[in-house]
Amino acid sequence: xxxxxxxxxxxxxxxxxxxxxxxxxxxxxxxxxxxxxxxxxxxxxxxxxxxxxxxxxxxxxxxxxxxxxxxxxxxxxxxxxxxxxxxxxxxxxxxxxxxxxxxxxxxxxxxxxxxxxxxxxxxxxxxxxxxxxxxxxxxxxxxxxxxxxxxxxxxxxxxxxxxxxxxxxxxxxxxxxxxxxxxxxxxxxxxxxxxxxxxxxxxxxxxxxxxxxxxxxxxxxxxxxxxxxxxxxxxxxxxxxxxxxxxxxxxxxxxxxxxxxxxxxxxxxxxxxxxxxxxxxxxxxxxxxxxxxxxxxxxxxxxxxxxxxxxxxxxxxxxxxxxxxxxxxxxxxxxxxxxxxxxxxxxxxxxxxxxxxxxxxxxxxxxxxxxxxxxxxxxxxxxxxxxxxxxxxxxxxxxxxxxxxxxxxxxxxxxxxxxxxxxxxxxxxxxxxxxxxxxxxxxxxxxxxxxxxxxxxxxxxxxxxxxxxxxxxxxxxxxxxxxxxxxxxxxxxxxxxxxxxxxxxxxxxxxxxxxxxxxxxxxxxxxxxxxxxxxxxxxxxxxxxxxxxxxxxxxxxxxxxxxxxxxxxxxxxxxxxxxxxxxxxxxxxxxxxxxxxxxxxxxxxxxxxxxxxxxxxxxxxxxxxxxxxxxxxxxxxxxxxxxxxxxxxxxxxxxxxxxxxxxxxxxxxxxxxxxxxxxxxxxxxxxxxxxxxxxxxxxxxxxxxxxxxxxxxxxxxxxxxxxxxxxxxxxxxxxxxx
Amino acid sequence: xxxxxxxxxxxxxxxxxxxxxxxxxxxxxxxxxxxxxxxxxxxxxxxxxxxxxxxxxxxxxxxxxxxxxxxxxxxxxxxxxxxxxxxxxxxxxxxxxxxxxxxxxxxxxxxxxxxxxxxxxxxxxxxxxxxxxxxxxxxxxxxxxxxxxxxxxxxxxxxxxxxxxxxxxxxxxxxxxxxxxxxxxxxxxxxx
Numbered sequence: 001x002x003x004x005x006x007x008x009x010x011x012x013x014x015x016x017x018x019x020x021x022x023x024x025x026x027x028x029x030x031x032x033x034x035x036x037x038x039x040x041x042x043x044x045x046x047x048x049x050x051x052x053x054x055x056x057x058x059x060x061x062x063x064x065x066x067x068x069x070x071x072x073x074x075x076x077x078x079x080x081x082x083x084x085x086x087x088x089x090x091x092x093x094x095x096x097x098x099x100x101x102x103x104x105x106x107x108x109x110x111x112x113x114x115x116x117x118x119x120x121x122x123x124x125x126x127x128x129x130x131x132x133x134x135x136x137x138x139x140x141x142x143x144x145x146x147x148x149x150x151x152x153x154x155x156x157x158x159x160x161x162x163x164x165x166x167x168x169x170x171x172x173x174x175x176x177x178x179x180x181x182x183x184x185x186x187x188x189x190x191x192x193x194x195x196x197x198x199x200x201x202x203x204x205x206x207x208x209x210x211x212x213x214x215x216x217x218x219x220x221x222x223x224x225x226x227x228x229x230x231x232x233x234x235x236x237x238x239x240x241x242x243x244x245x246x247x248x249x250x251x252x253x254x255x256x257x258x259x260x261x262x263x264x265x266x267x268x269x270x271x272x273x274x275x276x277x278x279x280x281x282x283x284x285x286x287x288x289x290x291x292x293x294x295x296x297x298x299x300x301x302x303x304x305x306x307x308x309x310x311x312x313x314x315x316x317x318x319x320x321x322x323x324x325x326x327x328x329x330x331x332x333x334x335x336x337x338x339x340x341x342x343x344x345x346x347x348x349x350x351x352x353x354x355x356x357x358x359x360x361x362x363x364x365x366x367x368x369x370x371x372x373x374x375x376x377x378x379x380x381x382x383x384x385x386x387x388x389x390x391x392x393x394x395x396x397x398x399x400x401x402x403x404x405x406x407x408x409x410x411x412x413x414x415x416x417x418x419x420x421x422x423x424x425x426x427x428x429x430x431x432x433x434x435x436x437x438x439x440x441x442x443x444x445x446x447x448x449x450x451x452x453x454x455x456x457x458x459x460x461x462x463x464x465x466x467x468x469x470x471x472x473x474x475x476x477x478x479x480x481x482x483x484x485x486x487x488x489x490x491x492x493x494x495x496x497x498x499x500x501x502x503x504x505x506x507x508x509x510x511x512x513x514x515x516x517x518x519x520x521x522x523x524x525x526x527x528x529x530x531x532x533x534x535x536x537x538x539x540x541x542x543x544x545x546x547x548x549x550x551x552x553x554x555x556x557x558x559x560x561x562x563x564x565x566x567x568x569x570x571x572x573x574x575x576x577x578x579x580x581x582x583x584x585x586x587x588x589x590x591x592x593x594x595x596x597x598x599x600x601x602x603x604x605x606x607x608x609x610x611x612x613x614x615x616x617x618x619x620x621x622x623x624x625x626x627x628x629x630x631x632x633x634x635x636x637x638x639x640x641x642x643x644x645x646x647x648x649x650x651x652x653x654x655x656x657x658x659x660x661x662x663x664x665x666x667x668x669x670x671x672x673x674x675x676x677x678x679x680x681x682x683x684x685x686x687x688x689x690x691x692x693x694x695x696x697x698x699x700x701x702x703x704x705x706x707x708x709x710x711x712x713x714x715x716x717x718x719x720x721x722x723x724x725x726x727x728x729x730x731x732x733x734x735x736x737x738x
Numbered sequence: 739x740x741x742x743x744x745x746x747x748x749x750x751x752x753x754x755x756x757x758x759x760x761x762x763x764x765x766x767x768x769x770x771x772x773x774x775x776x777x778x779x780x781x782x783x784x785x786x787x788x789x790x791x792x793x794x795x796x797x798x799x800x801x802x803x804x805x806x807x808x809x810x811x812x813x814x815x816x817x818x819x820x821x822x823x824x825x826x827x828x829x830x831x832x833x834x835x836x837x838x839x840x841x842x843x844x845x846x847x848x849x850x851x852x853x854x855x856x857x858x859x860x861x862x863x864x865x866x867x868x869x870x871x872x873x874x875x876x877x878x879x880x881x882x883x884x885x886x887x888x889x890x891x892x893x894x895x896x897x898x899x900x901x902x903x904x905x906x907x908x909x910x911x912x913x914x915x916x917x918x919x920x921x922x923x924x925x926x927x928x929x930x
Contacts, residue, residue, distance in 0.1 A: 041902075055838075147912070148903070149901050149903035149904060149911065150903040153903065153904075166902070166903065168903055171905075172905055173904055173905025173906065174905075176904055176905065192906075193904045193905050193906040193907070193908045194908050196904040196905075197901060197903075197904050197908040197910075197911060200904075201911055201912060204912065205912070208912075209823055225890065227890070227891075233899060233900050233901060233911070234899055234900070234901050234903075234911040234912045234913065235856060235899040235911055235912035235913025235914075236911070236912045238852070238856050238893060238912075238913065239856060239857075239912055239913075242846065242852055242853070242856070260878070260890075261878045261879065263878060264874065264875030264876070264877070264878035264879070265875060267874050267875065267894070268873065268874050268875060277896075278759075278838060278839040278874075278896070279836075279839045279841055279874055279894055279896040280896065281895065281896055281897055281898065281899050281900055281913065282893050282894070282895060282896070282899070282913065283841075283874070283893065283894040283896070284846070284891075284892070284893040284894075285890070285891065285892055285893075286846060286891045287890050287891045288891070290846045290891045291846070291847050291848045291891070292846055292847065292848065292850075292852055292853070292891075293848065295819070295822060295853065296819065297819050297822060297823050
């Protein structure tokens with residue numbers, strides 16, 4: 001790994017993703033010099049978050065309450081702005097509603113000039129980055145001292161934040177040490193975390209003691225009492241807001257909620273979701289101007305405290321009117337969507353981010369506050385893996401927002417690219433390929449073909465194209481029913497239909513057949529559905545209208561089957577996730593969605609359900625004592641974990657007395673088509689490293705360990721690095737039954 | 739059981755959780771009987787070796803509780819600017835404790851509570867065990883919060899100030915690096 005201090009590109013140069021080539025350059029920068037620190041830091045936050053939210057005994061309820069409060073607040077926003085203004089002005093404070101960034105910076109600059117301020121201390125505020133505040137103040141001859149240590153580092157390195165909560169998360173102690181040694185003339189040792197912290201603290205303490213004005217952001221603002229919530233660990237926000245006599249708080253209008261009392265709902269969620277703490281060191285609720293006497297430690301003779309609240313619109317009211325973007329305004333900027341994102345863990349916010357907003361939610365913020373969709377191009381780094389969804393404290397459908405952004409990017413660029421068309425219409429290509437799969441497989445892996453594919457549809461030639469099966473699942477199933485095993489009535493009352501999704505039908509018929517044979521063996525009446533494109537391909541490319549159309553065509557068929565008493569068994573997790581999550585928006589038919597969602601199962605989820613209901617006794621069918629290992633390593637597909645089906649296979653095999661180790665990665669990095677794209681091959685492979693390392697460790701402990709993965713693309717990702725067999729859990733179960 | 743007994747039992751339980759939570763934060767905590775004498779002994783021990791101690795007038799506890807300690811020559815109650823920015827140890831009261839997180843709630847008021855808990859390297863917070871609530875959100879519905887005479891600007895202080903911005907976790911940044919909490923109990927403290 002190279003050194004960020006000497007790297008040929010500076011993060012600022014690639015911050016604006018509307019610039020041609022910036023996204024690719026930024027990905028290169030991140031993979032070359034940032035991944036190691038990013039991964040360590042984000043994964044630590046992520047693990048701590050899982051532990052912290054577990055300690056909140058009503059976590060799901062609390063999230064719903066937070067969501068409700070935000071929904072109400074955004075609905076009542078104009079009214080709340082009025083109430084808030086009256087409350088604060090009634091207490092002697094000032095409120096300024098800035099329509100644009102220039103109005104906001106103009107007002108703040110004037111306040112500073114009116115106090116003849118020479119030095120402003122500033123606490124971390126992404127909104128102040130959004131409006132370009134430091135630049136404007138400096139232009140007016142005012143020194144700005146960033147006092148959050150991460151922002152202090154970035155002020156020295158002249159970089160933009162790579163993360164909304166920990167802005168210097170892309171830097172290791174070593175690179176900070178080197179940065180400081182180059183920039184400061186000091187004899188002090190600057191090696192350890194303590195030494196670096198003390199050095200920065202001492203510089204900043206002098207700034208605090210001489211600052212004329214303090215500028216903070218606000219995590220939330222309550223209209224009823226005019227209270228602001230400020231969350232931090234270092235103490236710099238308390239100093240910034242209380243030492244100078246003049247305090248300016250700058251915040252987006254979406255931060256306003258109605259009641260101070262409701263801060264209680266957010267403070268535990270915010271700390272747990274952000275840094276994985278029960279509370280950070282300091283959570284302050286201020287009703288400024290505060291009663292604390294003016295301390296004038298700066299030598300001034302200010303006689304009373306002064307408070308200015310600058311509320312920034314800058315596109316937010318338009319976001320509020322935009323049916324899709326409105327949800328972005330519920331964001332409380334905790335960063336859980338970044339820390340739980342496998343791609344973000346690998347590339348961070350310099351690539352997966354714009355000039356100030358980063359990560360999964362960052363694209364929508366960037367579009368909303370700049371009005372320029374091209375600046376939000378980094379939203380393409382959202383693969384829709386959905387791991388952020390259960391981790392968002394206000395339940396924002398972030399992958400859904402990014403699908404909208406991809407769709408708008410596409411419209412803006414004049415329609416879908418060849419690549420987007422190809423992945424969206426994969427079922428059509430597969431239909432044709434199935435006429436002569438051998439020939440297609442041969443041709444598609446010839447170097448000249450790969451060169452053309454790379455040039456035209458940007459499929460990276462280093463990726464093996466998954467072969468089309470000699471005979472599709474539907475053909476194999478017909479033959480099997482005719483010749484080997486006619487369908488029979490069974491022991492259970494309900495029957496199931498294995499859904500013939502495109503990937504299983506054309507590429508992985510073996511998985512589908514294993515399921516059919518296993519269910520037959522268990523005496524569960526099983527049929528195969530017609531082959532359908534469920535719309536996932538289109539959805540993942542941002543072709544939302546196509547995805548909706550396909551969902552709309554498939555839904556009545558599924559509802560009919562369900563009406564006839566069938567349960568739907570879905571082999572491919574990304575398709576199951578469509579039925580249980582994405583169809584809610586794609587179908588825009590809630591009852592139809594609810595019905596499909598309630599009757600769709602992962603095969604192991606269904607077997608576990610039958611077992612729990614007493615309809616199935618697995619041990620009766622199995623004689624597995626002869627199997628040569630008790631160790632299974634299982635990787636659950638990202639979307640499967642999100643819809644709550646990630647543990648079924650683990651529970652199933654554990655009951656058969658296997659020791660099941662599971663991967664703890666959020667996503668394998670392949671994420672359907674993502675890993676095939678030339679632009680993202682490098683990211684995909686880097687993300688995959690974590691999973692591959694964990695599998696290698698499992699194999700080192702037991703070379704006979706069975707490697708299982710539920711998703712087609714997860715298995716492809718594993719096979720791209722390892723030669724061991726990788727099975728769908730159903731394929732393995734069938735082997736056990738043999 | 740009478741209402742009073744119930745409340746005392748409940749409070750003792752919360753105090754136990756509180757003490758455990760504080761210790762997990764890397765702060766220290768002691769439980770003492772609520773009296774000027776015991777408090778003076780504890781504060782002297784906690785500030786042992788300090789040249790000066792900044793004592794903020796309490797916002798919530800009875801000022802008389804601190805009378806004995808205030809006679810200590812090192813105690814400064816009305817600091818000069820110079821003293822405010824240089825004294826290493828600060829003593830404040832807290833109007834509330836939170837069991838699940840080990841937080842103490844310190845006012846931002848007309849007194850010097852907030853600066854004494856912020857500008858110093860070592861903060862000693864004194865809190866009545868009877869004010870402890872279960873969870874942070876309970877502070878917003880607790881009686882102490884809605885009391886009219888209490889300034890409503892305050893900070894939850896949860897352990898010493900800390901950062902991981904320089905790589906490893908470092909304790910002690912802009913705020914105090916040491917936090918000691920003295921929990922005042924109306925009952926025999928050994929019961930907690």
